Amino acid sequence: MKIAVIGASGFTGRLVVAELARRGIEAVLVGRNAERLRAAADGTGFEIRIATIDDQISLDAAFAGADAVINTAGPFARLGAPVIRAAIAAAAHYVDTTGEQHYINEVFDTFTDAAADAGVAVVPAMADDGGPSDFISHLVGQTAGSVDSLTVALWYRDGSLSRGTLRSLDPDLLFDGALRYENGGWATYGAASHAAWRFPSVDEFVGVSKAALPPVATVPRHVPVGRMEGLLGGSFDVLKDGIAPAVIDALPEGPDDEQRRQGRWTISVMASGPGGRIVRGEVEGTDGYGKTAVIAVEAVRRLVADGAKAGVLAPSQAFAPESFMDFLSEHGVRWRVTEG
Missing domain, CATH: 3.30.360.10 (Dihydrodipicolinate Reductase; domain 2)
Structure with a gap:
């Protein structure tokens, strides 16, 4: 299992990286600043790849070989769509930590067919809220x-x-x-x-x-x-x-x-x-920030290990609600x- 994390050098991104390392899940850290990425990867052995959200070719290359993508790079209304397109192009499941209500509706309106055709699950809003x-x-x-x-x-x-x-x-x-x-x-x-x-x-x-x-x-x-x-x-x-x-x-x-x-x-x-x-x-x-990292990492782990129907999905459509809540109880x- 290999998970790409975009926004890996940001505050929430670093917490996600630490959670992936704690759980022994292989990761690729993606961002635009090599020095900050190296700092985020310190002690983990994780690979880093340079990409910018306004360069679709670099994003596509950064996600190559990943089973899933965790996106922590907001504001999502401005930065999220290119990341979803690249994840779909890489046939990788996608999870993000957005709390932006209007953006979530746009994801459903824009990417449902493309995600279904690619056979991947796109699950926005996997954060503490x-x-x-x-x-x-x-x-x-x-x-x-x-x-x-x-x-x-x-x-x-x-x-x-x-x-x-x-x-x-x-x-x-x-x-x-x-x-x-x-x-x-x-x-x-x-x-x-x-x-x-x-x-x-x-x-x-x-x-x-x-x-x-x-x-x-x-x-x-x-x-x-x-x-x-x-x-x-x-x-x-x-x-x-x-x-x-x-x-x-x-x-x-x-x-x-x-x-x-x-x-x-x-x-x-x-x-x-x-x-x-x-x-x-x-x-x-x-x-809340620490729980967001736990939620996002468990979400991609379940998508890769257990599978999910393809398309844009609400959290309860992608995962069994009681099972996920019992996990959070731990x-x-x-x-x-x-x-x-």
Whole structure:
């Protein structure tokens, strides 16, 4: 098994490289800066290959012989499509760590036929927010049987964001541009259905904003649902106003090990069905960036070792949700589905 990692010298990319090395999986590190790639590969024995996203020929060559590609190089709306094209051309499965809702829909619209024809799986949004929220939503929908409305709320606290994450955030798309699934399609909408949300393990309600969360783009593809929207817990006034590139450039590349350990994230899902039936799902974890690396590496391992149907797939279409969540439980992620 050989996995190509593009964006391998970035903050999340280096965590993915470390996870591949920890699990003894062969990797090829791909990027434009040889010195940074050599630093990322230090002590692993991994091969490095130079390629740039605006040079399709170099990308195609970089992925040659790879069984799968992990893409950690955002912003994905600007940089993702050439990488997917190169992975498909190399007949390699593809996984990325995007959280960009609009981009996820574009991947389904653009690459479904090409991926199916090539016999490969393309699975976007395999990160701490996209993968677990898709899996728990599927399990909630499975328990509910019939779902009129599905709401996913995500709450990050006690941590910090990497420069790459901040650069990938488009405040207009993340907040006002958030999509809601309704009447068989996705569209922007007005006010959120909730102004506050009761998350597990806390007594008080938490203020929430409507937000362009990844599961809203993926879950309706495998859970029959009338309406679905996403909420983000906490205050994000700084992000809504936008952060100047110079300010982002002056920040640390990402949280240090202690900050990562302290960072907590919670996914809370509520499904409403006929007769007022309520089914809830909860996922809680720490170190979102570290868990993203674990999720992305396990995803490509399963695609290569176990196989998957070809095409662009939501996480729950590519993998058995309960099995994947049980795997994450071994890494300190807690989850449950309850009725009432």
